[in-house]
Amino acid sequence: MNKKKNEVMLLLAALGVLIAFVSYYFVFMKFQDQTAVLETANTQLKTDITYLEGLLVNEKQYTEDIETMNAEMDAIITEFPSDFKTEDGLLFAIDLKKNAVMEYSQIDVGGAEPVYQFGSAAAAETATAAEGTSAPAATEPAATEAQATDAAAQNPAAAAMCLNKIPVSLTFQVGYNGLKTAVDYVSRLEERKTIDSVSVSFDKTTGKLVGTMAVNVYTLSGTDKAYEAPVIPDVPVGTGNLFGTIE
Structure with a gap:
């Protein structure tokens, strides 16, 4: 038991x-x-x-920095024209001719080519960061994305802007000093223009340089800045008596 x-x-x-x-x-x-x-x-x-x-x-300091950066951005934006048309290219060539004493055999003004879409790089960087982020650290990219969103909200117009390039090709004949003057003239312009390339050769017949110059003109589309048409002086066109008869 x-x-x-x-x-x-x-x-x-x-x-x-x-x-x-x-x-x-x-x-x-x-x-x-x-x-x-x-x-x-x-x-x-x-x-x-x-x-x-x-x-x-540091909220106050960040706010002041954002306002300062927006003001600097607005100042830079004003340096870019909103558009650059064929007549602008022709007048640019005429002004360059007057300053550098050069003769043209051909002037070509191309169409606008997009160079940079504002916001595209930030979006690409955010996507790349998200792909390479592990789960424990996911909150940090989220904070970064929130900052980017706040920055875009501070200046929403920037997201719609696009930097464009208009190529202007000049085929010319000029003296050596005139070529140096032309390069200096383009570099001193207030408008955003750059010399992409210059190719010249010596012409024994005339004793001058012949060649081509490729100039890039940069514009900003998508801004509030209106296109300013160039002022073209009055040019006499035609004649009062086409056949030249005696009246």
């Missing part, structure tokens, strides 16, 4: 140990794993809070 009682006690003890093991393995261990995950998330949240608190402390 005592033997059976002892066996029952041993079975109950073994069952109690089994229950304790199962509880530890399936309950306590799972709870411990969840605790580790929460601790990791809490650490990241503390880092984000510290970062946001730093932004809040």
